[in-house]
Amino acid sequence: MTDTPHPLYARHVETLTRALTAITERGYWSAYPESPSPRVYGETAAADGKAAFEAYLNGDFPLDQPGGGDRVATETSPFGVELGVRYPHPGVDELVSAASAALPAWRDAGPQTRIGVCLEILDRLHKHVFELANAVQFTSGQAFVMAFQAGGAHALDRALESLAYAYAEMTRHPGTAGWEKAAGKGDPLRMTKTFHVVPRGVALVVGCNTFPTWNSYPGLFASLATGNPVIVKPHPRAVLPLAITVKYAREVLAEAGFDPNLMLLAAEAPGEKLASSLALHPAVKIVDFTGSTEYGDWLEANARQASVYTEKAGLNTVVIDSTDDFAGLCRNLGFTLTLYSGQMCTTSQNILIPADGIETDQGHKSFDEVAGGIAAAVGKLTADAARGVELTGAIVNDGVLERLDEVTKVGAAVLESRTVEHPSFPGAVVRTPAVVKVSADDTATYGREWFGPISFVIPTRSTGHSLEILRSTVGEKGALTAGVYSTDEAVLDAAEAVAIEVGVHLSCNLTGGVFVNQSAAFSDFHGSGANAAANAALTDGAYVANRFRIVQSRRHA
Amino acid sequence: MTDTPHPLYARHVETLTRALTAITERGYWSAYPESPSPRVYGETAAADGKAAFEAYLNGDFPLDQPGGGDRVATETSPFGVELGVRYPHPGVDELVSAASAALPAWRDAGPQTRIGVCLEILDRLHKHVFELANAVQFTSGQAFVMAFQAGGAHALDRALESLAYAYAEMTRHPGTAGWEKAAGKGDPLRMTKTFHVVPRGVALVVGCNTFPTWNSYPGLFASLATGNPVIVKPHPRAVLPLAITVKYAREVLAEAGFDPNLMLLAAEAPGEKLASSLALHPAVKIVDFTGSTEYGDWLEANARQASVYTEKAGLNTVVIDSTDDFAGLCRNLGFTLTLYSGQMCTTSQNILIPADGIETDQGHKSFDEVAGGIAAAVGKLTADAARGVELTGAIVNDGVLERLDEVTKVGAAVLESRTVEHPSFPGAVVRTPAVVKVSADDTATYGREWFGPISFVIPTRSTGHSLEILRSTVGEKGALTAGVYSTDEAVLDAAEAVAIEVGVHLSCNLTGGVFVNQSAAFSDFHGSGANAAANAALTDGAYVANRFRIVQSRRHA
Known part of the structure; x- marks a missing residue:
């Protein structure tokens, strides 16, 4: 309902425009350099990121959100490094009611403002990409360069790609339209129609252990951009990368004047089955999941009140x-x-x-x-x-x-x-x-x-x-x-x-520097949604189109 | 895989182009005149259509498709007119295997050819709009003018609207793209990528008694255009409008060189529960339904192998x-x-x-x-x-x-x-x-x-x-x-x-010639998908985007 977009939209509109071109061309493009070289990111970036990562270890993760009283620490690094980060441990109702309360103002802010804020979040995350890379490395077991690329730069590219689709989809119809129909000899019928982009409800993202950011970002940002508050439920062994994501997202949301509870971390205690409790909550209308076929199938069969996007196992x-x-x-x-x-x-x-x-x-x-x-x-x-x-x-x-x-x-x-x-x-x-x-x-x-x-x-x-x-x-x-x-x-x-x-x-016939197990954002689709391994692709029109609905009002002009 | 579109594409590209503009503007537009006046449709059109309708009564409906040996007649006109039309009565497997066999060539024909053929079907139906209007009138109980408008012209407009969305969605990505990425001091990596639009499988349309064409056409044409063979299961009391639709569609498909089994009529005997048997068939991947909340909910809960689009009851x-x-x-x-x-x-x-x-x-x-x-x-x-x-x-x-x-x-x-x-x-x-x-x-x-x-x-x-x-x-x-x-x-x-x-x-504040119970194609959305009355809207991006998937192949250029 707000007509003037937030200044963050103007700040990032060039990136958005380039990304919109990229998704229609599907050639090569990338917004976030994949080389962790100091020539690209500066001499101190790597050390600063490492230090920021290390500062989180064996302490309370700094996240001011509901559920901060109780804390959980569930991570064990595949590299044998002690992590010991303690996360807020909110309950289901606490999360859902905080997220729900944040929805109306975010919905009413409109597509441009939401996209501008989301692009600022990506920018903020990019400024902390080494911190993110360290978190991905030490939770997933990826080597550093891969963690930097797949978990940092490429994850941000995939997020941007998904924002571009979300923006294109939300704006394929005008906000208002005039309608004039001839009516015999009388005056024509004249109506003004307003088309509101309305989110589905609360969105849940269930992260995986191996690619906590890359696999979560597209759904997370597609849901947020289309107006849905997002509850991020990380894999208990890979919480930190998504905790960092939620931290910076909340920072940007608050700076932009929105309720930071538009993004919430749902860290869980062992055996708590928090994902299942959240996924079945009536207010949760979107679920994104990467992981086992068994659990993906369970979500599809049981989270019936939600649109469920799953990436599961397959036989490559x-x-x-x-x-x-x-x-x-x-x-x-x-x-x-x-x-x-x-x-x-x-x-x-x-x-x-x-x-x-x-x-x-x-x-x-x-x-x-x-x-x-x-x-x-x-x-x-x-x-x-x-x-x-x-x-x-x-x-x-x-x-x-x-x-x-x-x-x-x-x-x-x-x-x-x-x-x-x-x-x-x-x-x-x-x-x-x-x-x-x-x-x-x-x-x-x-x-x-x-x-x-x-x-x-x-x-x-x-x-x-x-x-x-x-x-x-x-x-x-x-x-x-x-x-x-x-x-x-x-x-x-x-x-x-x-x-x-x-x-x-x-x-x-891949014999050179392109590999069957790698897909490039803005060009390659990841998964097709056309076989049992995934019911959706990252990232296309179908991935975003059903994350919001259009509600219209009309009156005589 | 065919590069040159069928000549029917060129024949109708102007209509398509206008419709594509209409769906981005959502102002007033209509392709099919809603006035049944002889000044618009010619002096003999009304009488010819009535005669064509009457020629079907109390006889075997002329449809050369699987299941023609056995016949069923289930209609009773609300106007008390004896109908007695006998329809082919195929079995589930007969229908699904005929539809499945027709899929590959239709898929490989590509978006432009499919759209061209679909637009020709609309054109053919429009040439027989009075016949269709009579069939709608005498099965639904609508008065003639309303049957002509809602069941004829407006239904065709909604079908065209859905084709426009389907075309836009299928072509938002190029068929092929070049990808070139710098690779240090060596030659850049160069790939050619091909993006295939792949249908989901067999589509099922379950028609209703009151609006057999208007409520069925959007899903029917969206599915067909995106490559899915369509099995049309009419309401047992409103078969004729959809039988006529299937008849002319099969005529056009065959003329264009395709297997007419891309569209099949599934008339049922009383109590047969044919819709349920079809909806649960593993090859059926899309279901469109208009009708009771009870049955719509059943479809959503049980036809789990399919994307299910429902319009159900509500409290207007x-x-x-x-x-x-x-x-x-x-x-x-x-x-x-x-x-x-x-x-x-x-x-x-x-x-x-x-x-x-x-x-x-x-x-x-x-x-x-x-x-x-x-x-x-x-x-x-x-x-x-x-x-x-x-x-x-x-x-x-x-x-x-x-x-x-x-x-x-x-x-x-x-x-x-x-x-x-x-x-x-x-x-x-x-x-x-x-x-x-x-x-x-x-x-x-x-x-x-x-x-x-x-x-x-x-x-x-x-x-x-x-x-x-x-x-x-x-x-x-x-x-x-x-x-x-x-x-x-x-x-x-x-x-x-x-x-x-x-x-x-x-x-x-509707006080003139626009009514709350009427929605105009290309401008008003019908249903929102945002409450319990319908899980989708006619017609928007979400309505078409998941009726196909993209499967890519890539190789070094």
């Missing part, structure tokens, strides 16, 4: 048919398997290779040579502990270690997982990837997700057979990524046809 | 505070209550008036004078049987008659419903509206929907009390429309604030 698959760059293929896939010890929802798990081998620029390669080539590339990347750990990071939780044990019993190791001593963090749990050969008949094994540094090489009767497995396994269980290597256009087309059928994004 | 409410045109108020509301005997999902049911009356241009009017003025306006419109029936039409089913009986027991009649003999159709069941006074405490009565020509006038303590009832009843049960009459800007603002809060579209 690579079909290898032939290549004109065998070394590049091995290097590229080796990097994918090694990065963050394969603890990405996009890491390839099932690698399908014809049993009688493939044609390459180095001549015919047998199945074992292809599997061995990929394994050797992993081996090379992880041979030196000091360099290896900067790719693998640390193991996020014991479940991954248990699967690494279990997998030794299900197939023949092409590459065994090694335990590595981290040169800088003696307490860190570091493991190199396992590559295991299993039969194409063994769908009981490779037909389920083995989250972590575990991949299967699977001999198939032919590339046709490989594509059939791609179709059946991803058709049933879903996937976020698929890859294909072939020098034959017909095979690439056939793979693309299967990818379209089962709704998975396909990367073809 | 008018708050009367004051007016500077008392006669206009009475005329306007009288018309609303009379039109199609109030058998519209948008007709006002609860009219809230301060017990001690209101200020008007005719001086103070007591509660009884206001209620009486509205009743008198209804009486005037229905006094002459021949003119009255052209407004009221006929009663759609026995449930309406039962409620007209029941309502005589719950309150004091301000206006009793009369039975009218239809001058042209002796078998028609015609009833004039009942206006009944009930206490503001009697929420057990006015807090549920009384579909049909039944409205309540409710004395309140004040306009503030009226607004409180608007908030509580619509907040709980939903509504598609709300109205307010006041000369006081503060009251209008307060009403608008409540409308925003409970997510209902508000019409202010």
Whole structure:
């Protein structure tokens, strides 16, 4: 209902405009430099960020919000560093009523003001990106550079992308419109119509352990920008990155004259099931979740009063048919398997290779040579502990270690997982990837997700057979990524046809510096919403359009 | 995957372009003239359409689709005319497999071709609009002009509106994009990305008895345009309008070189529960439904594999505070209550008036004078049987008659419903509206929907009390429309604030030729999706965005 946007809108309108262009072009663009170099961020930025991070440790996290009386500390760093940050521990009703009370003024501020404030929050977070990167590193187990990029710059890019879609969607209709209809010989009928963007209610974001910011930001900012107060429920082992996010968001909201309870942290005690209690609250109308299929399915089935956006597990698959760059293929896939010890929802798990081998620029390669080539590339990347750990990071939780044990019993190791001593963090749990050969008949094994540094090489009767497995396994269980290597256009087309059928994004012949497990904001969609791995994509029109509704009023002009 | 659009795209691109402008402006526009005058449609159009309609009666409906061996006839005209049209009676699997087989080529044809074909279908239907109008009239009980407008021209406008949104949404991203990212001192990384618009699967449209075309077309065409084959399950008492729709759609699809099974009629035998069987089929991914709250809620709760769009019941409410045109108020509301005997999902049911009356241009009017003025306006419109029936039409089913009986027991009649003999159709069941006074405490009565020509006038303590009832009843049960009459800007603002809060579209001070129960395509949204009466609006971005997904492939350029 406010006509003049907040000055923050004008401050950031250039960024918004560029982002709006980017989402219509979907070429390369980035607003937040991904290099943590001092040449980009200044000489003291890294040290300042580290210090800010360390200042949080073993203390009460500075967050002035409901529920601050009681405190919880639930984090254990995969790097073995003691964290001990104590967070406010509010109850469900406390959170929901504080969020609900903040809604009307935020709704009435209108799309431009809300976008301006959200862009200022991104800007504020960017100013603290090293602090954020440290928090992501030490909670997720990502190595620093990856934590800086995926958890910092790229997460901010994804947030901005989602703000651009939200803004485009909210403003595709005018705020008011004149309507004039001829009425026979009399005066025309004249009406003035006002179209209000109305949020759905309270939004809940349920974060994950491995990508606390990257996976949470798109939903978080899409909900906030469209007028919904957001309750952020972090994974109990990765609270700090989202606590920092909430802290700076509340700071900006208050500075801009809004109720800071538009964003609230919902840290939980062990076993509290706070996400479930919040997700079922009648006032919660939007839920964003990244995590297990089991819990995602539960949310979809039970949080019926809400729109539920889930990213769950899947069977990311690579079909290898032939290549004109065998070394590049091995290097590229080796990097994918090694990065963050394969603890990405996009890491390839099932690698399908014809049993009688493939044609390459180095001549015919047998199945074992292809599997061995990929394994050797992993081996090379992880041979030196000091360099290896900067790719693998640390193991996020014991479940991954248990699967690494279990997998030794299900197939023949092409590459065994090694335990590595981290040169800088003696307490860190570091493991190199396992590559295991299993039969194409063994769908009981490779037909389920083995989250972590575990991949299967699977001999198939032919590339046709490989594509059939791609179709059946991803058709049933879903996937976020698929890859294909072939020098034959017909095979690439056939793979693309299967990818379209089962709704998975396909990367073809990646042999250089682009990897199947990485998606670029503003260009690549993450997930499709077209198979069981996710019911939505980051970030498109469908992701934002239903986070608000339009309510109109009309009267004679 | 086809690059050159079908010539039908070029044939209709001008209409599309105009419609795309209309949905961004949301001012007045219409593509299909609403006047059935011979000056607009030609001297023979009305007679030709009537003859075409009559040719269907008491015969096998000409539809060459799966399930044609067995036939069902389930319609009974509210006008007492024998219909006896026999429709193909396919089984669920027959329908779903035929639809599924038609999907790939339609998907691969791309957005422009699909839109071109859909626009040609609208054009074909428009050429047969009188035939369609007769079918709507004699199945729904609408009077002819209303059947022509709401069931013909306006339904086509709403379909076109939905096609425009679908096209805008499918093409907001390019089909292909180049991506180039600097890579240190080496060559930049260059990728080509292809973004495929991929349908969700088979779409189901469940039609209603009262508005078989108007309520079905937006979902039907949004689904078809975005690549989903559509199974059309009409209400057993209003099959013909949708059978005609399917017939011409199949004709156009086949002419354009596509499998006509992209649109299929699913007529059912009594008690067959075909909608439920179809809605639960795993291949059915989209369901559009208009009808009872009970069944809409069942669909939302059970058709979990699908995106379900529902329009259900609600408590349409008018708050009367004051007016500077008392006669206009009475005329306007009288018309609303009379039109199609109030058998519209948008007709006002609860009219809230301060017990001690209101200020008007005719001086103070007591509660009884206001209620009486509205009743008198209804009486005037229905006094002459021949003119009255052209407004009221006929009663759609026995449930309406039962409620007209029941309502005589719950309150004091301000206006009793009369039975009218239809001058042209002796078998028609015609009833004039009942206006009944009930206490503001009697929420057990006015807090549920009384579909049909039944409205309540409710004395309140004040306009503030009226607004409180608007908030509580619509907040709980939903509504598609709300109205307010006041000369006081503060009251209008307060009403608008409540409308925003409970997510209902508000019409202010309607005293002329615009009515609270009518929404204009391209300008007014129908339903908001923001309260219990509907989980979506006709027609906006959210209505189309999730009917398809984007699946991308990328390779090095």
